[in-house]
Amino acid sequence: MPGRERTLIEQAVRLREDFPDGVVRLRPTSLLWTGRLTPTPLSREYTIRIRYARGQYPKVTLIEPRLEPEERQELHHLYPDGTLCLHKLDEWDTSMWLVETIIPWTTEWLAHYELWKVNHRWHGDGDPADGQAPAGDRPRAPVVPANRADRRRAARLEARRARRERRGAGIRT
Amino acid sequence: MYIDPRDHLNQLLATSIAWLDISDEDYELAVSRYTAVGDSLAEYWAGSAAGGAVYPQGSMRLGTITRNIHRNDEIDIDLVARRDLVKTSITRAQLKEDVGTGLDLFIKAGPEGDPWREEGKRCWTLQYPGFHVDVLPALPNLESGGSSISITDTELLHWLPSNPIGYAAWFHQRMRDEHRALAKRAMEIAPVPEWKIKTTLQRTVQALKRHRDIYFADHLDDRPASVIITTLAAHAYVGGGSLYDVLRDVAVAMPGFVQQVDGIYVVANPVQPEENFADRWRDHPGRARQYFDWAEHAAADFSGLGETRGVDTVLKKLAAVFGDRPAEHAERVAGSGLLESRRSGKLAMTTGTGTLAVTGTRQVRDHAFYGPGNAGS
Secondary structure (H helix, E strand, O other): OOOOOOOHHHHHHHHHHHOOOOEEEEOOOEEEEEEEEOOOOOOOOEEEEEEEEOOOOOEEEEEEOOOOHHHHHHOOOEOOOOOEOOOOHHHOEOOOOHHHOHHHHHHHHHHHHHHHHHHOOOOOOOOHHHOOOOOOOOOEOOOOOOOHHHHHHHHHHHHHHHHHHHHOOOOOO | OOOOHHHHHHHHHHHHHHHOOOOHHHHHHHHHHHHHHHHHHHHHHOOOOOOEEEEEEOHHHHOOOOOEHHHOOEEEEEEEEEEOOOHHHOOHHHHHHHHHHHHHHHHHOOOOOOOEEEEOOOOEEEEEOOEEEEEEEEEEOOOOOOOOEEEOOOOOOOOEEEOHHHHHHHHHHHOHHHHHHHHHHHHHHOOOOHHHOOOHHHHHHHHHHHHHHHHOOOOHHHOOOHHHHHHHHHHHOOOOOOHHHHHHHHHHHHHHHOEEEOOEEEOEEOOEEEEEOOOHHHHOHHHHHHHHHHHHHHHHHHHHHOOOOOHHHHHHHHHHHHOHHHHHHHHHHHHHHHHHHHHOOOOEEOOOOOOEEOOOOEEOOOOOOOEOOEOOO
């Protein structure tokens, strides 16, 4: 069962603590982090961006060096919008810190990406042959809202989710 | 796993070079084949007054066996077939013939692997599929004593002195301290056969031989002999340092150990200095130049590995110097190592840089590179 949801401000504070060189931009309902990661000691430095909108899965984009067009085509571990596939749905929920999950997973993705570049072989898991990702499109939220604000927010999210479901529009995260 | 760039590079280098090793199965096959040849020759010699001995020499004895890229990664094993006779009792041609006859009897008995026999200038070759055994006919060299032997060469009118056992002893002496330290460390973990313990000097010799084989792929005859590379590398090796440091330093320093005596290049056999391993350079002056050109390339290639960023670029450079298969091996080992260390909870990330290591500040929580609604991700 997921624990308490980490607020955007809390996430931003942790990002700043652990990655002082990164840039965090906080908006009322989303957070944008741009930072540089060197996945292994022999690796290049990569600039990545995390976009985390409340109620959605964080999205990670590789900014620099850019993925080549043919890489985008052949690399299976990317979403159609070019963001990185980092986890199964049930592996992330809003109680988790970005610095403890999304960022380490991103550096690991980058380490596998550098190996992939040689012969286009992915040595990480998450291979289509391993099974399918579970259905669904949003992170688990706290089951029992902690306070009135959270309860209101949860209700709003729930209402929005229900509206979307009625429209049949799935969000890709 | 890795903590700094050099450790990471050393790991990729070590796994690439390890691919050039003979596998456990191949090693056992080599031992069983040369034991079978030895037993068969002993039986054949038992019919005469003098016996003999069969023992490995060259890279098998030195621990520097390196797969041959130009022969589809074939393995070659060198043996000495020493007949315990005096020089006055047998001619060079008779000795060669005697060992040849003994090998024919071995082949006729239908041994495992169905080898056939081919003649070389100094040895007989037992050719197996993907594998060959060079058998060098020899007599004990009583004038020099010890482990010295006399060998034949179809191009020469006299006996040639040689001492593969003495040479191997010199080579092992050069790396004695490192070997002892490695053996002690290895045995603390699990019993390891002696032949599997490789010093940075042995790894460096393997790397240089492979680099040479790729560099001279289109003109194999111009290749500097393995014994030249091994001797120069062992002279240049000062002990200590990581694999990368030793490889780079040896590659850079090696040419400096070629001596010039009266305008002739000399790479003296350290255990019988009158023998010049570079003797053939006298008849083929181009080969000395080729050697120095190659050594310069090897030094530049190996030094360049340390200045490269991007694991993909490093692996591509390793493929250029060692061939695709050793580099692919390094890639697979690195990939599975990364996956396994995370699955077993040992992978950690360093905050600030995001660099992965086994001793980082943040453990990488288990996950899979999937994404919502994207089965192929």
